Each structure stands twice: as C-alpha cells, then as structure tokens.
Amino acid sequence: MGQPRFQPMPPINENYNTATNPIIRLAAGSIIAGLLISLNTTPMKTPQMTMPHHMKLSALIMTIMGLTLALELITMTNKSTKPSKTHTFSNLLMYFNTLIHRSLTLLNLKFSQNTATHLTDLIWYENIGPKWMTKSQTNPITTMSSQKGLIKIYLTSFLLSITMLLLT
Numbered sequence: 001m002g003q004p005r006f007q008p009m010p011p012i013n014e015n016y017n018t019a020t021n022p023i024i025r026l027a028a029g030s031i032i033a034g035l036l037i038s039l040n041t042t043p044m045k046t047p048q049m050t051m052p053h054h055m056k057l058s059a060l061i062m063t064i065m066g067l068t069l070a071l072e073l074i075t076m077t078n079k080s081t082k083p084s085k086t087h088t089f090s091n092l093l094m095y096f097n098t099l100i101h102r103s104l105t106l107l108n109l110k111f112s113q114n115t116a117t118h119l120t121d122l123i124w125y126e127n128i129g130p131k132w133m134t135k136s137q138t139n140p141i142t143t144m145s146s147q148k149g150l151i152k153i154y155l156t157s158f159l160l161s162i163t164m165l166l167l168t
Contacts, residue, residue, distance in 0.1 A: 005018065006018070
C-alpha cells in the first residue's frame, strides 16, 4: 500500500496543489465541453437578437425609480428630527412580552423535566421491584413444572434394548 498521499490533518490553505489541480482540470474541462457542445448543436428556432421596446423601457424606468429612491433616502439622513419619547405604551409592551414568554417557556420546561424524571423513576422502581421478581422466577418455575414423568419411558426403552441385546 505504501504511504498515504495526504497528511492526517491537511493544512488550512488553498495553495495545496494536490487538492486544487483536480478541481481546476474539472472546471476547465467542463468549460471546454460546454463550448464545444454549444458550437456543434444548431438551435431549433433562431433566437431573437433584441428585446422589445416595452422591455427596454421598463428596465430604464426601474433604474430611474431606484435612483430617485436612493437620492430620497440620502436626503432623509441629513434632516434632523426631534427624538421620540422613550417611555411610550408600545415600547413598554416589549418587556412585558419578553417576560411572559420566558416565564411560560421556563414553566413548561420545568413541568416536562419533572414529568420525565418521575416517569423514569417509576419505570426503574417497577422493573427493579415486582417485575424483576416475576421475570427472575419464571425460568425456575417452568423448569420445575415441566417434569412430566418421562423417566418411566426412558427406563422402559432401556430395558427393552437390553432384552433385545440379550436375546440376540
């Protein structure tokens, strides 16, 4: 097998030739292949070389509208406005929402944690206590109760085979 081609922790730079050269070859090959494919295939329908007038005008109108909006926003930053009141009804409601949201979430999480802990403890107590006793005793009970008097059959087959041997 030999030595590995790459280090276990590659350096964090993009000038690593063994990693970048395959990507460069792939990009160049796909560009050349795309050029060759587009040059060798003829289109089914001749493409329209210019845009209609309404599309050109709509692009021009949108550019002008964007320019005027940007200029308006620039002039609004130079205007000085009087500061707004800090203690208004809408500002104070912001803290109320945060307090209620956090307290309800915390209450919900604590309730869920208590429920999960209680259920886990209950399951462990049941599995260690009564359920474990029944599971551990079922094996010996079935072993003891499965003795059905098969010794008589074994002894008769043994005696039968011994008598057959003696008779022959």
